[in-house]
Amino acid sequence: MATRLDGRQLAAELELRLQAVVAERLQRAGRPPGLAVLRVGDDPASGVYVANKEKACGRIGIRNLGAHLAADTPAAAVLASIEKLNADPAVDGILLQLPLPAGLDSGPLLEAIDPEKDADGLHTLNLGRLVKGEPGPRSCTPAGVMALLAHQGVALAGRRAVVVGRSILVGQPMALMLQAADATVSVAHSRTADLAELTRQADVLVVAAGRPGMIGAEHVKPGAVVVDVGIHRIEPDPAAGATAKAKLCGDVRYQEVEPLASAITPVPGGVGPMTVTLLLVNTVASWCKRCGLDQPLADLLP
Numbered sequence: 243m244a245t246r247l248d249g250r251q252l253a254a255e256l257e258l259r260l261q262a263v264v265a266e267r268l269q270r271a272g273r274p275p276g277l278a279v280l281r282v283g284d285d286p287a288s289g290v291y292v293a294n295k296e297k298a299c300g301r302i303g304i305r306n307l308g309a310h311l312a313a314d315t316p317a318a319a320v321l322a323s324i325e326k327l328n329a330d331p332a333v334d335g336i337l338l339q340l341p342l343p344a345g346l347d348s349g350p351l352l353e354a355i356d357p358e359k360d361a362d363g364l365h366t367l368n369l370g371r372l373v374k375g376e377p378g379p380r381s382c383t384p385a386g387v388m389a390l391l392a393h394q395g396v397a398l399a400g401r402r403a404v405v406v407g408r409s410i411l412v413g414q415p416m417a418l419m420l421q422a423a424d425a426t427v428s429v430a431h432s433r434t435a436d437l438a439e440l441t442r443q444a445d446v447l448v449v450a451a452g453r454p455g456m457i458g459a460e461h462v463k464p465g466a467v468v469v470d471v472g473i474h475r476i477e478p479d480p481a482a483g484a485t486a487k488a489k490l491c492g493d494v495r496y497q498e499v500e501p502l503a504s505a506i507t508p509v510p511g512g513v514g515p516m517t518v519t520l521l522l523v524n525t526v527a528s529w530c531k532r533c534g535l536d537q538p539l540a541d542l543l544p
């Protein structure tokens with residue numbers, strides 16, 4: 243039976259650590275850390291994500307300095323909000339919640355965020371810092387995966403890692419982080435020929451393809467560590483009645499892969515909670531830096 247890589251539990255432990263980091267430094271800093279989650283429009287899923295992030299901030303002593311703009315806000319006004327947050331000394335982290343309403347291009351808006359306040363770690367400068375191994379905010383989801391692997395004591399040096407997916411959000415930074423940890427990394431994508439042949443070579447398999455249940459037993463080497471980044475909401479069969487609830491599933495067919503793997507993340511409760519925690523880590527790390535304090539979180543920013 244595979245070890246369950248429990249992101250919910252690790253996220254709760256890391257929140258206690260962050261709480262202590264903030265409490266111990268609050269007096270010297272003279273102000274609490276501040277995170278601004280900027281939401282534009284009313285995408286319902288985003289509403290849930292933003293609420294989760296705001297609650298998590300409250301638990302560890304980060305001030306929530308977010309704003310919610312109407313769906314028809316022009317790009318220039320969103321840009322002005324970002325510039326205001328960049329200039330606000332109380333703000334240590336800024337996150338532009340995606341997706342944006344149709345007609346707003348996320349690219350230039352994300353680039354307008356001060357790289358030192360880039361809570362999502364997705365600014366071009368910060369991706370460049372990751373490539374060069376320089377410190378900086380890190381992309382939250384892959385950094386969360388690295389924290390889960392480290393917590394479980396998964397050895398990476400010299401081992402084969404395969405990442406399925408090459409997005410800027412997950413796959414690319416994931417591959418860079420695994421490589422920085424001395425794994426030998428291959429990246430698969432939609433044009434990869436014979437995916438199963440490649441993924442079966444993996445000691446560590448990270449799946450971020452956004453395809454529900456695409457990875458099954460035929461893709462996994464016995465004893466591999468399997469990390470499922472995918473998250474999908476499956477609506478109930480109308481025939482199951484009005485009380486039937488939607489379910490979440492990942493890119494991995496858990497029931498089929500779990501007996502083969504040495505360790506595996508569940509969905510939900512695996513990578514998802516770690517993504518939120520890393521947002522807090524980036525914000526607190528930025529606060530320490532901006533307040534001239536020591537940096538106690540470097541082990542979480544690979």
Ligand code: NDP
Nearest residue numbers: 407408409411412431432450451452471472473513514517
């Ligand atoms: P994208 O759609 O941006 O990227 C998907 C990647 O998977 C692409 O590189 C694509 O290849 C590749 N891919 C698609 N189909 C296949 C296939 N059949 N075989 C091999 N590769 C394939 O998705 P994201 O990276 O943004 O997200 C991936 C998943 O992770 C989604 O389910 C998303 O919801 C989830 N997610 C979860 C988070 C969490 O906190 N748990 C956070 C972020 C994302 P190509 O480049 O060739 O198109």
